[in-house]
Amino acid sequence: QIKHHEEAMRAFEKALVEAGNSQPDMLNADFYFDYGAAAEQAGQFVKAGELFRKSIELDPDNAARSYNYLGYMWVERSENLEEAGQLIRRALELDPGNGAYVDSLGWLYFRQGKFQEALTELLRAAELLPAPDAVVFEHIGDAYDKLGKNAEAVLYWQKALQLSPENKTIATKLDKSAENVAKQPRPNPPPSSQIPEH
Numbered sequence: 001q002i003k004h005h006e007e008a009m010r011a012f013e014k015a016l017v018e019a020g021n022s023q024p025d026m027l028n029a030d031f032y033f034d035y036g037a038a039a040e041q042a043g044q045f046v047k048a049g050e051l052f053r054k055s056i057e058l059d060p061d062n063a064a065r066s067y068n069y070l071g072y073m074w075v076e077r078s079e080n081l082e083e084a085g086q087l088i089r090r091a092l093e094l095d096p097g098n099g100a101y102v103d104s105l106g107w108l109y110f111r112q113g114k115f116q117e118a119l120t121e122l123l124r125a126a127e128l129l130p131a132p133d134a135v136v137f138e139h140i141g142d143a144y145d146k147l148g149k150n151a152e153a154v155l156y157w158q159k160a161l162q163l164s165p166e167n168k169t170i171a172t173k174l175d176k177s178a179e180n181v182a183k184q185p186r187p188n189p190p191p192s193s194q195i196p197e198h
Helices: 005-022 029-041 045-058 064-076 081-094 099-111 115-128 134-146 150-163 168-183
Strands: none
Touching: 029 045, 029 064, 045 064, 064 081, 064 099, 081 099, 099 115, 099 134, 115 134, 134 150, 134 168, 150 168
16 A cells, blocks of 8 residues: 555565465455555566456456456556456446446547547446546546547546646646647637728
8 A cells, every 4th residue: 555565565475375374264365356456566467467367266256356457457558458358347247336347448448449438438437436536537538638629638637637636647648738739720810890980
């Protein structure tokens, strides 16, 4: 949680060894999910994939978050998109009202270039989530941008930046959008109408 990812990985490795010797029942699906999330945060994506698969294998009927996390991780990296889609849809079968999983599906469509489908799902995700989410708002802005709807894109990027003011990626998108607007030629003003003399 405090972003000490390498220390987290060492702690999970130690827990894996010690629990294997003394408390094997601790090595359950939740353990492997948490370990997988730590690996993903540490940038160890192959290892994270293996750990999420282990979590799924141990409790497939309650593995929605592992299905989603693994699927979303691949979508973010534009890897294994077909299998990522299968995993995300499986998560949604288990928990259809989960806004985070709907966001994952929308982001999958975005990566596949299906921008209108992406926008539909991303807007639905924003409605389903219990609180506003910077990542979802940024995704919505990105989808609007791809559809050529600049004003809507800027609106959602601004919402995202309000929730995540330290996010330089969103700030860069807003700056670039402002530059593009500034570069557009301004229409000539209509000729002023003649004021009739009395």
